Amino acid sequence: MSGHRAGRITDDEISELISKLQSLLPESSRRGAAGRSSASKLLQETCRYIRSLHREVDDLNNRLSELMATMDGDSPQADVIRNLLRLL
Amino acid sequence: MRGPSARAFQQGFLKNLILSLQACGSKARVSSSGSASATMSLQERKRAIKSSADIAMATARGGGARWPRAILASPPSSSRPWKASSPGKVRARSRKIVRRCFRTRRSRDGTGGGDSFARTRSVVSSSEIARRLVRKRTKVLRKMIPGGESLDEISLLQEAMDYVAHLHAQVDVLRRISNAVQ
Numbered sequence: 001m002s003g004h005r006a007g008r009i010t011d012d013e014i015s016e017l018i019s020k021l022q023s024l025l026p027e028s029s030r031r032g033a034a035g036r037s038s039a040s041k042l043l044q045e046t047c048r049y050i051r052s053l054h055r056e057v058d059d060l061n062n063r064l065s066e067l068m069a070t071m072d073g074d075s076p077q078a079d080v081i082r083n084l085l086r087l088l
Numbered sequence: 089m090r091g092p093s094a095r096a097f098q099q100g101f102l103k104n105l106i107l108s109l110q111a112c113g114s115k116a117r118v119s120s121s122g123s124a125s126a127t128m129s130l131q132e133r134k135r136a137i138k139s140s141a142d143i144a145m146a147t148a149r150g151g152g153a154r155w156p157r158a159i160l161a162s163p164p165s166s167s168r169p170w171k172a173s174s175p176g177k178v179r180a181r182s183r184k185i186v187r188r189c190f191r192t193r194r195s196r197d198g199t200g201g202g203d204s205f206a207r208t209r210s211v212v213s214s215s216e217i218a219r220r221l222v223r224k225r226t227k228v229l230r231k232m233i234p235g236g237e238s239l240d241e242i243s244l245l246q247e248a249m250d251y252v253a254h255l256h257a258q259v260d261v262l263r264r265i266s267n268a269v270q
Binding site for chain 1: 102103105106107109110112133134137138140141218221222224225226228229232233242245246248249251252253255256258259262263265266268269270
């Protein structure tokens with residue numbers, strides 16, 4: 001996909017990339033931030049967001065693993081998991 | 089990331105995750121029933137879960153980005169090195185650097201106190217400070233994206249977007265599953 005680019009990335013492409021990234025970040029980080037500090041702010045918000053996503057993923061994975069470990073094989077929850085695996 | 093590709097990723101991820109969690113669980117159970125020595129410690133277990141999830145996410149993502157290959161290529165402990173620096177520490181370090189810029193100018197002049205800001209601005213411009221901040225934060229971002237160390241800035245941003253979108257999808261499906269089986 002990068003093969004079609006003859007020279008350097010254009011300013012337009014960079015702006016588009018930045019606004020796409022910005023649209024992935026939570027609402028609260030989009031206030032103001034025009035001008036010289038917007039690049040570093042964007043990077044900072046991205047790192048913060050990734051950190052919080054990592055934390056959340058860890059919490060959820062640990063919780064799910066505990067649920068599965070203590071789940072009785074005959075319970076309705078175990079059925080949910082089994083059906084899920086069959087559907088996937 | 090919308091619709092069918094999100095769903096395909098979530099399904100693949102969930103399947104891989106559940107299968108490897110089940111494997112973790114049964115390993116723990118077998119060793120606890122079979123021997124006097126303890127099962128995996130809580131730390132070990134958490135690490136195993138984390139690495140299962142990372143691998144599940146990477147294999148479900150497939151070949152369209154670089155971070156999955158970085159996760160699969162490196163040992164589990166190094167796929168998330170960000171924990172070394174808390175957000176507070178990073179902010180404090182940035183502030184320290186800015187302060188150091190002002191302090192250096194002041195001591196060279198032999199002047200102290202109040203008005204050094206106006207004087208300093210002409211030597212260490214605000215745009216230079218902004219550039220340094222961007223460099224610093226780019227470094228931090230590199231550590232957070234698997235495989236980010238070797239990427240140019242544009243690719244780093246593209247990888248970051250892809251990685252964030254998939255982390256988001258992961259959280260989404262894990263939340264729904266947790267609610268379903270509770």
